[in-house]
Amino acid sequence: MKEHYLAIIKFPMLVSVSLFLIAALYFGMALASYHNLGLSAWGTILYTVIFIVLVLLVSSWILILMSTHQKIKPRGMKIYSSWMLVNIYFYLAKWLGKLLLQNKLILQESFLHFNNEIVLSNSVGVHSQNILLLLPHCLQKSDCRIRITNNVVECEACGACDMAKMKDIQLRYNVKAAVATGGSLARKLIVDTNPDVIIAVACHRDLTDGVRDSWRYPVYAVLNERPKGPCFETTVSASTIEFAIKKFI
Ligand code: SF4
Incomplete structure (x- = not known):
């Protein structure tokens, strides 16, 4: 029972924690740079670009989480979220899983479970x-x-x-x-x-x-x-x- 529960939540948990850690790192570094030296023009551009990427990452993940319960209608959006899931979030969960010495099979099972929920809602x-x-x-x-x-x-x-x-x-x-x-x-x-x-x-x-x-x-x-x-x-x-x-x- 415990393993089945883990199989369901492990993948989305790891992705969410990864995004939280990336965001925390970003804000920590941005604040430290700002307090120490102030931001140069290039620094401002760099942090703005990273901020936009971060917002995209978080909002796309929210879209994917919603798609486990709700059908995504626009075809372009569907393709985009599938691509993001297998090419970005899969690796985020995999890397954090490796770092935390997580069982590879349970992580794969969780990914498959999560993907199944999306397929059931959308097909x-x-x-x-x-x-x-x-x-x-x-x-x-x-x-x-x-x-x-x-x-x-x-x-x-x-x-x-x-x-x-x-x-x-x-x-x-x-x-x-x-x-x-x-x-x-x-x-x-x-x-x-x-x-x-x-x-x-x-x-x-x-x-x-x-x-x-x-x-x-x-x-x-x-x-x-x-x-x-x-x-x-x-x-x-x-x-x-x-x-x-x-x-x-
Ligand atoms: S006939 Fe069909 S059910 Fe019987 S052994 Fe072959 S594949 Fe399996």
Whole structure:
């Protein structure tokens, strides 16, 4: 329970604390310079530029926090906030997390959780055919006689692995579902299908990289379970995927 709570708040907490520290440092330095020598013309310009950047950083972060509960309508604003999230705030949280010796996996999970909240608020009323369910090939049983290279419908649904549940979800909700054997194929599948929203299943690292790589697309991340170790006969919660599909359509 405690870990789940941490997974939710850690990322936004670290970003907020980073911004607070940067602001405190800025005002401390500006005040010290002013009291010691007064500010030269160049000093004034420099501090003004930094102040504007700081205001932009804080206001963009407030916008992103609001987007976890409210849909951002202007497309340009949506693209801007996604870019800021994966290219600026992600690194702020990562650096402060490193400094505070935070667990990398919990931080990644928190980032994914936070991003999921944004995707859930901003991707509603989507046509089911425009939802892409992206699955890792390690979900398939290793000795299955069929090699699912792309289309989940190839699975014969014997029930020996979770691929059968994924096929069932694809057919029941009429979403697109595909298996990606690597990052490049995943990117190609996304470009080819150009979905309105992606539900991606993978491990912490692959999902974090995937969400950041595909920042122009809303990616709802579902962590797989690895009872037999990484990348081997993994499992996934079908109810979590169904929950997301129901929210989107
Ligand atoms: S459920 Fe599908 S993919 Fe899994 S072992 Fe059976 S036929 Fe193969």
